[in-house]
Amino acid sequence: MTDSISLKAHNTFGLEHSCRALFIAKTTPELSTFCQQLYLSNQPMLILGGGSNIVLCDDFAGTVVVVETKGIELRTTESDYCLAVEAGEDWHELVCYCLDKGIAGFENLALIPGKVGAAPIQNIGAYGIEFKDICEWVEYLDLASGERIRLSVEQCEFGYRDSAFKRQLSGKALITRVGFKVPKVWLPRLDYGPLKALKGPNVTPKAVFDCICATRMEKLPDPAVVGNAGSFFKNPIIENEQFQTLVARYPNIVGYPHGRRHTKVAAGWLIEAAGLKGFQVGGAAVHDKQALVLINKDNASSDDVLGLARHIVDCIFKEFGITLEHEPRMIATTGERSL
Structure with missing residues:
Protein backbone atom coordinates (compact mmCIF):
# COMPACT_ATOMS: atom_id res chain seq x y z
CA MET A 1 0.00 0.00 0.00
CA THR A 2 1.05 3.57 -0.66
CA ASP A 3 -0.03 6.90 0.81
CA SER A 4 -1.83 9.39 -1.46
CA ILE A 5 -1.51 7.85 -4.90
CA SER A 6 -2.76 9.07 -8.26
CA LEU A 7 -5.71 7.24 -9.78
CA LYS A 8 -5.21 8.61 -13.30
CA ALA A 9 -3.93 5.25 -14.55
CA HIS A 10 -6.82 3.43 -12.87
CA ASN A 11 -9.74 5.17 -14.62
CA THR A 12 -10.19 5.05 -18.38
CA PHE A 13 -11.50 8.63 -18.44
CA GLY A 14 -7.98 9.67 -17.43
CA LEU A 15 -9.18 12.04 -14.69
CA GLU A 16 -6.55 13.21 -12.23
CA HIS A 17 -7.69 12.33 -8.74
CA SER A 18 -6.00 10.47 -5.92
CA CYS A 19 -6.76 8.10 -3.06
CA ARG A 20 -5.24 7.70 0.39
CA ALA A 21 -4.16 4.10 -0.20
CA LEU A 22 -4.10 1.58 -3.04
CA PHE A 23 -4.12 -2.21 -2.79
CA ILE A 24 -3.72 -4.53 -5.81
CA ALA A 25 -5.23 -7.96 -5.15
CA LYS A 26 -3.74 -10.83 -7.14
CA THR A 27 -5.57 -13.74 -5.50
CA THR A 28 -9.15 -14.23 -4.34
CA PRO A 29 -8.17 -15.08 -0.73
CA GLU A 30 -6.14 -11.88 -0.29
CA LEU A 31 -8.84 -9.84 -2.04
CA SER A 32 -11.53 -11.27 0.24
CA THR A 33 -9.54 -10.89 3.45
CA PHE A 34 -8.41 -7.34 2.75
CA CYS A 35 -11.84 -6.07 1.62
CA GLN A 36 -13.62 -7.59 4.61
CA GLN A 37 -11.12 -6.02 7.02
CA LEU A 38 -11.70 -2.61 5.42
CA TYR A 39 -15.46 -3.07 5.50
CA LEU A 40 -15.53 -4.07 9.18
CA SER A 41 -13.28 -1.14 10.12
CA ASN A 42 -15.78 1.26 8.50
CA GLN A 43 -13.15 2.76 6.20
CA PRO A 44 -14.15 4.14 2.77
CA MET A 45 -13.40 1.50 0.14
CA LEU A 46 -13.64 1.57 -3.64
CA ILE A 47 -13.33 -1.74 -5.50
CA LEU A 48 -12.09 -1.33 -9.07
CA GLY A 49 -11.65 -3.66 -12.01
CA GLY A 50 -10.52 -1.87 -15.13
CA GLY A 51 -11.89 1.52 -14.06
CA SER A 52 -13.81 1.70 -17.34
CA ASN A 53 -17.25 2.52 -15.97
CA ILE A 54 -16.51 5.24 -13.43
CA VAL A 55 -16.20 9.00 -13.26
CA LEU A 56 -13.99 10.16 -10.41
CA CYS A 57 -15.67 13.31 -9.09
CA ASP A 58 -13.23 14.01 -6.20
CA ASP A 59 -10.15 12.64 -4.50
CA PHE A 60 -11.13 9.43 -2.72
CA ALA A 61 -10.71 9.61 1.07
CA GLY A 62 -10.08 5.92 1.54
CA THR A 63 -8.58 2.79 0.02
CA VAL A 64 -8.94 1.75 -3.61
CA VAL A 65 -8.75 -2.01 -4.18
CA VAL A 66 -7.79 -3.08 -7.71
CA VAL A 67 -8.98 -6.58 -8.60
CA GLU A 68 -6.41 -8.52 -10.65
CA THR A 69 -7.40 -12.10 -9.76
CA LYS A 70 -6.99 -14.58 -12.61
CA GLY A 71 -8.28 -18.00 -13.55
CA GLU A 218 -14.90 2.74 -36.03
CA LYS A 219 -17.35 4.49 -33.68
CA LEU A 220 -15.86 4.27 -30.21
CA PRO A 221 -12.60 5.90 -29.11
CA ASP A 222 -9.87 3.69 -27.64
CA PRO A 223 -9.54 4.71 -23.94
CA ALA A 224 -5.78 4.24 -24.24
CA VAL A 225 -5.77 7.08 -26.79
CA VAL A 226 -8.73 9.27 -25.78
CA GLY A 227 -10.05 9.06 -22.24
CA ASN A 228 -13.69 7.94 -21.94
CA ALA A 229 -16.01 5.69 -19.95
CA GLY A 230 -17.82 4.13 -22.91
CA SER A 231 -21.53 4.84 -23.30
CA PHE A 232 -22.26 7.65 -20.86
CA PHE A 233 -26.07 7.48 -20.89
CA LYS A 234 -28.55 4.62 -20.78
CA ASN A 235 -31.00 4.30 -23.65
CA PRO A 236 -34.20 5.66 -22.05
CA ILE A 237 -37.27 3.44 -21.89
CA ILE A 238 -40.53 5.32 -22.45
CA GLU A 239 -44.22 4.53 -22.92
CA ASN A 240 -45.23 3.60 -26.48
CA GLU A 241 -47.68 6.53 -26.55
CA GLN A 242 -44.91 9.03 -25.81
CA PHE A 243 -42.73 7.44 -28.48
CA GLN A 244 -45.48 7.73 -31.09
CA THR A 245 -45.91 11.40 -30.20
CA LEU A 246 -42.18 11.88 -30.76
CA VAL A 247 -42.31 9.96 -34.07
CA ALA A 248 -44.87 12.47 -35.32
CA ARG A 249 -42.43 15.30 -34.61
CA TYR A 250 -39.21 13.46 -35.43
CA PRO A 251 -39.88 10.77 -38.09
CA ASN A 252 -36.26 9.56 -38.01
CA ILE A 253 -36.13 8.93 -34.26
CA VAL A 254 -34.58 5.55 -33.44
CA GLY A 255 -36.35 3.22 -31.00
CA TYR A 256 -36.74 -0.49 -30.32
CA PRO A 257 -39.69 -2.36 -28.74
CA HIS A 258 -39.12 -3.07 -25.05
CA GLY A 259 -41.88 -5.40 -23.97
CA ARG A 260 -45.44 -4.71 -25.07
CA ARG A 261 -45.93 -1.24 -23.59
CA HIS A 262 -42.55 0.42 -23.83
CA THR A 263 -39.94 1.54 -26.36
CA LYS A 264 -36.21 1.84 -25.80
CA VAL A 265 -35.01 5.06 -27.47
CA ALA A 266 -31.47 5.45 -28.79
CA ALA A 267 -29.88 8.04 -26.48
CA GLY A 268 -27.13 8.69 -29.02
CA TRP A 269 -29.76 9.70 -31.59
CA LEU A 270 -31.37 12.10 -29.12
CA ILE A 271 -28.04 13.76 -28.30
CA GLU A 272 -27.08 14.09 -31.95
CA ALA A 273 -30.55 15.37 -32.93
CA ALA A 274 -30.22 18.05 -30.25
CA GLY A 275 -27.11 19.33 -32.03
CA LEU A 276 -24.72 18.30 -29.28
CA LYS A 277 -22.30 16.13 -31.25
CA GLY A 278 -18.86 17.67 -30.70
CA PHE A 279 -20.18 20.05 -28.02
CA GLN A 280 -17.49 20.86 -25.46
CA VAL A 281 -17.32 22.08 -21.87
CA GLY A 282 -13.75 22.82 -20.81
CA GLY A 283 -11.67 19.79 -21.77
CA ALA A 284 -14.65 17.41 -22.00
CA ALA A 285 -16.57 16.88 -25.24
CA VAL A 286 -19.26 14.80 -26.91
CA HIS A 287 -17.48 12.40 -29.27
CA ASP A 288 -17.87 13.48 -32.89
CA LYS A 289 -18.43 9.91 -34.15
CA GLN A 290 -20.70 8.55 -31.41
CA ALA A 291 -22.76 11.05 -29.45
CA LEU A 292 -23.39 8.56 -26.65
CA VAL A 293 -19.72 8.79 -25.62
CA LEU A 294 -18.21 11.70 -23.68
CA ILE A 295 -14.46 12.08 -24.02
CA ASN A 296 -11.52 13.64 -22.23
CA LYS A 297 -10.54 15.77 -25.21
CA ASP A 298 -8.11 18.18 -23.60
CA ASN A 299 -6.99 17.39 -20.06
CA ALA A 300 -10.56 17.54 -18.75
CA SER A 301 -11.34 17.96 -15.09
CA SER A 302 -14.14 16.06 -13.40
CA ASP A 303 -16.06 19.36 -13.21
CA ASP A 304 -15.82 19.61 -17.02
CA VAL A 305 -17.23 16.10 -17.45
CA LEU A 306 -20.03 16.60 -14.93
CA GLY A 307 -20.91 20.02 -16.38
CA LEU A 308 -21.10 18.59 -19.88
CA ALA A 309 -23.24 15.66 -18.72
CA ARG A 310 -25.68 17.94 -16.88
CA HIS A 311 -25.94 20.20 -19.93
CA ILE A 312 -26.84 17.23 -22.12
CA VAL A 313 -29.47 16.01 -19.64
CA ASP A 314 -31.04 19.50 -19.54
CA CYS A 315 -31.06 19.87 -23.34
CA ILE A 316 -32.61 16.45 -23.97
CA PHE A 317 -35.35 17.05 -21.40
CA LYS A 318 -36.20 20.46 -22.88
CA GLU A 319 -36.23 19.14 -26.46
CA PHE A 320 -37.83 15.70 -26.05
CA GLY A 321 -39.31 15.54 -22.54
CA ILE A 322 -37.02 12.60 -21.75
CA THR A 323 -34.71 12.42 -18.74
CA LEU A 324 -31.41 10.70 -19.51
CA GLU A 325 -29.71 8.61 -16.81
CA HIS A 326 -25.94 8.24 -16.64
CA GLU A 327 -24.42 4.80 -17.02
CA PRO A 328 -21.00 5.16 -15.31
CA ARG A 329 -20.73 5.16 -11.53
CA MET A 330 -20.05 8.62 -10.09
CA ILE A 331 -17.41 8.29 -7.36
CA ALA A 332 -17.21 11.04 -4.73
CA THR A 333 -14.99 11.44 -1.65
CA THR A 334 -16.31 8.47 0.31
CA GLY A 335 -18.51 6.58 -2.17
CA GLU A 336 -21.02 6.85 -4.99
CA ARG A 337 -23.10 9.92 -5.73
CA SER A 338 -25.58 10.99 -8.40
CA LEU A 339 -24.86 13.27 -11.33
Whole structure:
Protein backbone atom coordinates (compact mmCIF):
# COMPACT_ATOMS: atom_id res chain seq x y z
CA MET A 1 0.00 0.00 0.00
CA THR A 2 1.05 3.57 -0.66
CA ASP A 3 -0.03 6.90 0.81
CA SER A 4 -1.83 9.39 -1.46
CA ILE A 5 -1.51 7.85 -4.90
CA SER A 6 -2.76 9.07 -8.26
CA LEU A 7 -5.71 7.24 -9.78
CA LYS A 8 -5.21 8.61 -13.30
CA ALA A 9 -3.93 5.25 -14.55
CA HIS A 10 -6.82 3.43 -12.87
CA ASN A 11 -9.74 5.17 -14.62
CA THR A 12 -10.19 5.05 -18.38
CA PHE A 13 -11.50 8.63 -18.44
CA GLY A 14 -7.98 9.67 -17.43
CA LEU A 15 -9.18 12.04 -14.69
CA GLU A 16 -6.55 13.21 -12.23
CA HIS A 17 -7.69 12.33 -8.74
CA SER A 18 -6.00 10.47 -5.92
CA CYS A 19 -6.76 8.10 -3.06
CA ARG A 20 -5.24 7.70 0.39
CA ALA A 21 -4.16 4.10 -0.20
CA LEU A 22 -4.10 1.58 -3.04
CA PHE A 23 -4.12 -2.21 -2.79
CA ILE A 24 -3.72 -4.53 -5.81
CA ALA A 25 -5.23 -7.96 -5.15
CA LYS A 26 -3.74 -10.83 -7.14
CA THR A 27 -5.57 -13.74 -5.50
CA THR A 28 -9.15 -14.23 -4.34
CA PRO A 29 -8.17 -15.08 -0.73
CA GLU A 30 -6.14 -11.88 -0.29
CA LEU A 31 -8.84 -9.84 -2.04
CA SER A 32 -11.53 -11.27 0.24
CA THR A 33 -9.54 -10.89 3.45
CA PHE A 34 -8.41 -7.34 2.75
CA CYS A 35 -11.84 -6.07 1.62
CA GLN A 36 -13.62 -7.59 4.61
CA GLN A 37 -11.12 -6.02 7.02
CA LEU A 38 -11.70 -2.61 5.42
CA TYR A 39 -15.46 -3.07 5.50
CA LEU A 40 -15.53 -4.07 9.18
CA SER A 41 -13.28 -1.14 10.12
CA ASN A 42 -15.78 1.26 8.50
CA GLN A 43 -13.15 2.76 6.20
CA PRO A 44 -14.15 4.14 2.77
CA MET A 45 -13.40 1.50 0.14
CA LEU A 46 -13.64 1.57 -3.64
CA ILE A 47 -13.33 -1.74 -5.50
CA LEU A 48 -12.09 -1.33 -9.07
CA GLY A 49 -11.65 -3.66 -12.01
CA GLY A 50 -10.52 -1.87 -15.13
CA GLY A 51 -11.89 1.52 -14.06
CA SER A 52 -13.81 1.70 -17.34
CA ASN A 53 -17.25 2.52 -15.97
CA ILE A 54 -16.51 5.24 -13.43
CA VAL A 55 -16.20 9.00 -13.26
CA LEU A 56 -13.99 10.16 -10.41
CA CYS A 57 -15.67 13.31 -9.09
CA ASP A 58 -13.23 14.01 -6.20
CA ASP A 59 -10.15 12.64 -4.50
CA PHE A 60 -11.13 9.43 -2.72
CA ALA A 61 -10.71 9.61 1.07
CA GLY A 62 -10.08 5.92 1.54
CA THR A 63 -8.58 2.79 0.02
CA VAL A 64 -8.94 1.75 -3.61
CA VAL A 65 -8.75 -2.01 -4.18
CA VAL A 66 -7.79 -3.08 -7.71
CA VAL A 67 -8.98 -6.58 -8.60
CA GLU A 68 -6.41 -8.52 -10.65
CA THR A 69 -7.40 -12.10 -9.76
CA LYS A 70 -6.99 -14.58 -12.61
CA GLY A 71 -8.28 -18.00 -13.55
CA ILE A 72 -10.66 -19.70 -15.98
CA GLU A 73 -12.07 -23.19 -15.38
CA LEU A 74 -13.77 -24.89 -18.31
CA ARG A 75 -15.96 -27.98 -18.18
CA THR A 76 -18.45 -29.43 -20.62
CA THR A 77 -21.73 -31.27 -20.38
CA GLU A 78 -23.48 -33.14 -23.14
CA SER A 79 -25.15 -29.96 -24.32
CA ASP A 80 -23.24 -26.98 -22.85
CA TYR A 81 -19.93 -25.31 -22.20
CA CYS A 82 -19.62 -24.15 -18.57
CA LEU A 83 -16.99 -21.68 -17.38
CA ALA A 84 -16.04 -20.41 -13.91
CA VAL A 85 -14.07 -17.17 -14.25
CA GLU A 86 -12.25 -15.13 -11.61
CA ALA A 87 -13.41 -11.52 -11.19
CA GLY A 88 -10.11 -9.96 -12.30
CA GLU A 89 -10.03 -11.52 -15.77
CA ASP A 90 -10.28 -9.00 -18.62
CA TRP A 91 -13.70 -9.19 -20.30
CA HIS A 92 -12.54 -8.92 -23.93
CA GLU A 93 -9.74 -11.42 -23.30
CA LEU A 94 -12.38 -13.85 -22.03
CA VAL A 95 -14.35 -13.37 -25.27
CA CYS A 96 -11.18 -14.10 -27.26
CA TYR A 97 -10.40 -17.15 -25.09
CA CYS A 98 -13.83 -18.59 -25.83
CA LEU A 99 -13.51 -17.94 -29.54
CA ASP A 100 -10.11 -19.67 -29.60
CA LYS A 101 -11.59 -22.68 -27.78
CA GLY A 102 -14.49 -22.93 -30.23
CA ILE A 103 -16.98 -21.69 -27.62
CA ALA A 104 -19.62 -19.47 -29.22
CA GLY A 105 -22.09 -17.16 -27.52
CA PHE A 106 -19.81 -14.41 -26.18
CA GLU A 107 -18.89 -12.81 -29.53
CA ASN A 108 -21.59 -10.07 -29.53
CA LEU A 109 -20.00 -8.69 -26.36
CA ALA A 110 -16.52 -8.26 -27.86
CA LEU A 111 -14.42 -5.18 -27.06
CA ILE A 112 -16.44 -4.12 -24.03
CA PRO A 113 -13.81 -2.73 -21.64
CA GLY A 114 -13.56 -3.81 -18.03
CA LYS A 115 -13.20 -6.92 -15.89
CA VAL A 116 -15.44 -9.97 -15.54
CA GLY A 117 -16.36 -9.13 -11.94
CA ALA A 118 -17.85 -5.79 -12.96
CA ALA A 119 -19.99 -7.24 -15.75
CA PRO A 120 -22.86 -8.49 -13.53
CA ILE A 121 -23.23 -5.17 -11.72
CA GLN A 122 -24.28 -3.32 -14.86
CA ASN A 123 -25.60 -6.38 -16.70
CA ILE A 124 -23.43 -5.25 -19.61
CA GLY A 125 -24.89 -5.62 -23.06
CA ALA A 126 -24.38 -4.85 -26.74
CA TYR A 127 -25.68 -5.84 -30.15
CA GLY A 128 -28.69 -7.80 -28.96
CA ILE A 129 -27.03 -9.71 -26.08
CA GLU A 130 -26.87 -9.00 -22.36
CA PHE A 131 -24.63 -10.51 -19.71
CA LYS A 132 -27.62 -12.31 -18.18
CA ASP A 133 -28.14 -14.28 -21.41
CA ILE A 134 -24.91 -16.23 -20.88
CA CYS A 135 -24.58 -16.08 -17.08
CA GLU A 136 -25.33 -19.15 -14.94
CA TRP A 137 -24.34 -17.84 -11.49
CA VAL A 138 -22.44 -15.09 -9.66
CA GLU A 139 -20.39 -15.79 -6.56
CA TYR A 140 -19.74 -13.06 -4.01
CA LEU A 141 -18.36 -12.49 -0.53
CA ASP A 142 -20.80 -11.07 1.99
CA LEU A 143 -18.54 -8.38 3.46
CA ALA A 144 -20.34 -8.30 6.81
CA SER A 145 -20.39 -12.03 7.53
CA GLY A 146 -17.48 -13.32 5.44
CA GLU A 147 -19.81 -15.90 3.91
CA ARG A 148 -19.30 -16.86 0.27
CA ILE A 149 -22.65 -16.86 -1.53
CA ARG A 150 -23.59 -18.05 -5.02
CA LEU A 151 -26.64 -16.52 -6.70
CA SER A 152 -28.35 -18.09 -9.70
CA VAL A 153 -28.96 -15.85 -12.71
CA GLU A 154 -32.58 -15.45 -11.58
CA GLN A 155 -31.54 -14.41 -8.06
CA CYS A 156 -29.30 -11.67 -9.48
CA GLU A 157 -32.46 -9.81 -10.58
CA PHE A 158 -30.90 -8.57 -13.81
CA GLY A 159 -32.57 -5.71 -15.70
CA TYR A 160 -31.47 -3.18 -18.29
CA ARG A 161 -28.06 -2.02 -16.97
CA ASP A 162 -29.25 -3.13 -13.56
CA SER A 163 -28.90 -5.94 -11.02
CA ALA A 164 -29.22 -6.76 -7.33
CA PHE A 165 -25.56 -5.72 -7.03
CA LYS A 166 -26.51 -2.13 -7.90
CA ARG A 167 -29.42 -2.10 -5.45
CA GLN A 168 -29.82 -4.16 -2.27
CA LEU A 169 -26.28 -5.61 -2.42
CA SER A 170 -24.52 -2.35 -3.28
CA GLY A 171 -21.59 -1.79 -0.93
CA LYS A 172 -22.23 -5.13 0.81
CA ALA A 173 -20.99 -7.67 -1.75
CA LEU A 174 -17.61 -8.38 -3.30
CA ILE A 175 -17.99 -10.32 -6.55
CA THR A 176 -15.25 -12.95 -6.72
CA ARG A 177 -16.22 -15.38 -9.51
CA VAL A 178 -18.75 -15.64 -12.31
CA GLY A 179 -20.20 -18.75 -13.92
CA PHE A 180 -21.23 -18.89 -17.57
CA LYS A 181 -23.17 -21.48 -19.57
CA VAL A 182 -23.59 -21.44 -23.36
CA PRO A 183 -25.00 -24.20 -25.56
CA LYS A 184 -22.68 -26.24 -27.77
CA VAL A 185 -25.15 -25.71 -30.61
CA TRP A 186 -24.57 -22.09 -31.57
CA LEU A 187 -27.61 -19.81 -31.67
CA PRO A 188 -26.37 -16.65 -33.42
CA ARG A 189 -27.97 -13.30 -32.56
CA LEU A 190 -27.93 -11.27 -35.75
CA ASP A 191 -30.91 -8.92 -35.40
CA TYR A 192 -29.01 -5.80 -34.34
CA GLY A 193 -27.46 -3.14 -36.55
CA PRO A 194 -24.57 -4.26 -38.76
CA LEU A 195 -25.07 -7.93 -37.85
CA LYS A 196 -28.17 -8.10 -40.05
CA ALA A 197 -25.90 -8.17 -43.10
CA LEU A 198 -24.32 -11.43 -41.89
CA LYS A 199 -27.45 -13.55 -42.12
CA GLY A 200 -26.92 -16.71 -44.14
CA PRO A 201 -25.85 -20.33 -43.83
CA ASN A 202 -22.13 -19.54 -43.78
CA VAL A 203 -22.04 -17.07 -40.90
CA THR A 204 -19.57 -18.00 -38.13
CA PRO A 205 -18.87 -16.79 -34.58
CA LYS A 206 -15.57 -15.34 -35.87
CA ALA A 207 -17.46 -13.34 -38.52
CA VAL A 208 -19.75 -11.91 -35.83
CA PHE A 209 -16.74 -11.13 -33.62
CA ASP A 210 -14.91 -9.38 -36.48
CA CYS A 211 -18.02 -7.35 -37.38
CA ILE A 212 -18.53 -6.21 -33.78
CA CYS A 213 -14.87 -5.28 -33.35
CA ALA A 214 -14.76 -3.34 -36.62
CA THR A 215 -17.97 -1.47 -35.74
CA ARG A 216 -16.83 -0.58 -32.23
CA MET A 217 -13.36 0.51 -33.36
CA GLU A 218 -14.90 2.74 -36.03
CA LYS A 219 -17.35 4.49 -33.68
CA LEU A 220 -15.86 4.27 -30.21
CA PRO A 221 -12.60 5.90 -29.11
CA ASP A 222 -9.87 3.69 -27.64
CA PRO A 223 -9.54 4.71 -23.94
CA ALA A 224 -5.78 4.24 -24.24
CA VAL A 225 -5.77 7.08 -26.79
CA VAL A 226 -8.73 9.27 -25.78
CA GLY A 227 -10.05 9.06 -22.24
CA ASN A 228 -13.69 7.94 -21.94
CA ALA A 229 -16.01 5.69 -19.95
CA GLY A 230 -17.82 4.13 -22.91
CA SER A 231 -21.53 4.84 -23.30
CA PHE A 232 -22.26 7.65 -20.86
CA PHE A 233 -26.07 7.48 -20.89
CA LYS A 234 -28.55 4.62 -20.78
CA ASN A 235 -31.00 4.30 -23.65
CA PRO A 236 -34.20 5.66 -22.05
CA ILE A 237 -37.27 3.44 -21.89
CA ILE A 238 -40.53 5.32 -22.45
CA GLU A 239 -44.22 4.53 -22.92
CA ASN A 240 -45.23 3.60 -26.48
CA GLU A 241 -47.68 6.53 -26.55
CA GLN A 242 -44.91 9.03 -25.81
CA PHE A 243 -42.73 7.44 -28.48
CA GLN A 244 -45.48 7.73 -31.09
CA THR A 245 -45.91 11.40 -30.20
CA LEU A 246 -42.18 11.88 -30.76
CA VAL A 247 -42.31 9.96 -34.07
CA ALA A 248 -44.87 12.47 -35.32
CA ARG A 249 -42.43 15.30 -34.61
CA TYR A 250 -39.21 13.46 -35.43
CA PRO A 251 -39.88 10.77 -38.09
CA ASN A 252 -36.26 9.56 -38.01
CA ILE A 253 -36.13 8.93 -34.26
CA VAL A 254 -34.58 5.55 -33.44
CA GLY A 255 -36.35 3.22 -31.00
CA TYR A 256 -36.74 -0.49 -30.32
CA PRO A 257 -39.69 -2.36 -28.74
CA HIS A 258 -39.12 -3.07 -25.05
CA GLY A 259 -41.88 -5.40 -23.97
CA ARG A 260 -45.44 -4.71 -25.07
CA ARG A 261 -45.93 -1.24 -23.59
CA HIS A 262 -42.55 0.42 -23.83
CA THR A 263 -39.94 1.54 -26.36
CA LYS A 264 -36.21 1.84 -25.80
CA VAL A 265 -35.01 5.06 -27.47
CA ALA A 266 -31.47 5.45 -28.79
CA ALA A 267 -29.88 8.04 -26.48
CA GLY A 268 -27.13 8.69 -29.02
CA TRP A 269 -29.76 9.70 -31.59
CA LEU A 270 -31.37 12.10 -29.12
CA ILE A 271 -28.04 13.76 -28.30
CA GLU A 272 -27.08 14.09 -31.95
CA ALA A 273 -30.55 15.37 -32.93
CA ALA A 274 -30.22 18.05 -30.25
CA GLY A 275 -27.11 19.33 -32.03
CA LEU A 276 -24.72 18.30 -29.28
CA LYS A 277 -22.30 16.13 -31.25
CA GLY A 278 -18.86 17.67 -30.70
CA PHE A 279 -20.18 20.05 -28.02
CA GLN A 280 -17.49 20.86 -25.46
CA VAL A 281 -17.32 22.08 -21.87
CA GLY A 282 -13.75 22.82 -20.81
CA GLY A 283 -11.67 19.79 -21.77
CA ALA A 284 -14.65 17.41 -22.00
CA ALA A 285 -16.57 16.88 -25.24
CA VAL A 286 -19.26 14.80 -26.91
CA HIS A 287 -17.48 12.40 -29.27
CA ASP A 288 -17.87 13.48 -32.89
CA LYS A 289 -18.43 9.91 -34.15
CA GLN A 290 -20.70 8.55 -31.41
CA ALA A 291 -22.76 11.05 -29.45
CA LEU A 292 -23.39 8.56 -26.65
CA VAL A 293 -19.72 8.79 -25.62
CA LEU A 294 -18.21 11.70 -23.68
CA ILE A 295 -14.46 12.08 -24.02
CA ASN A 296 -11.52 13.64 -22.23
CA LYS A 297 -10.54 15.77 -25.21
CA ASP A 298 -8.11 18.18 -23.60
CA ASN A 299 -6.99 17.39 -20.06
CA ALA A 300 -10.56 17.54 -18.75
CA SER A 301 -11.34 17.96 -15.09
CA SER A 302 -14.14 16.06 -13.40
CA ASP A 303 -16.06 19.36 -13.21
CA ASP A 304 -15.82 19.61 -17.02
CA VAL A 305 -17.23 16.10 -17.45
CA LEU A 306 -20.03 16.60 -14.93
CA GLY A 307 -20.91 20.02 -16.38
CA LEU A 308 -21.10 18.59 -19.88
CA ALA A 309 -23.24 15.66 -18.72
CA ARG A 310 -25.68 17.94 -16.88
CA HIS A 311 -25.94 20.20 -19.93
CA ILE A 312 -26.84 17.23 -22.12
CA VAL A 313 -29.47 16.01 -19.64
CA ASP A 314 -31.04 19.50 -19.54
CA CYS A 315 -31.06 19.87 -23.34
CA ILE A 316 -32.61 16.45 -23.97
CA PHE A 317 -35.35 17.05 -21.40
CA LYS A 318 -36.20 20.46 -22.88
CA GLU A 319 -36.23 19.14 -26.46
CA PHE A 320 -37.83 15.70 -26.05
CA GLY A 321 -39.31 15.54 -22.54
CA ILE A 322 -37.02 12.60 -21.75
CA THR A 323 -34.71 12.42 -18.74
CA LEU A 324 -31.41 10.70 -19.51
CA GLU A 325 -29.71 8.61 -16.81
CA HIS A 326 -25.94 8.24 -16.64
CA GLU A 327 -24.42 4.80 -17.02
CA PRO A 328 -21.00 5.16 -15.31
CA ARG A 329 -20.73 5.16 -11.53
CA MET A 330 -20.05 8.62 -10.09
CA ILE A 331 -17.41 8.29 -7.36
CA ALA A 332 -17.21 11.04 -4.73
CA THR A 333 -14.99 11.44 -1.65
CA THR A 334 -16.31 8.47 0.31
CA GLY A 335 -18.51 6.58 -2.17
CA GLU A 336 -21.02 6.85 -4.99
CA ARG A 337 -23.10 9.92 -5.73
CA SER A 338 -25.58 10.99 -8.40
CA LEU A 339 -24.86 13.27 -11.33
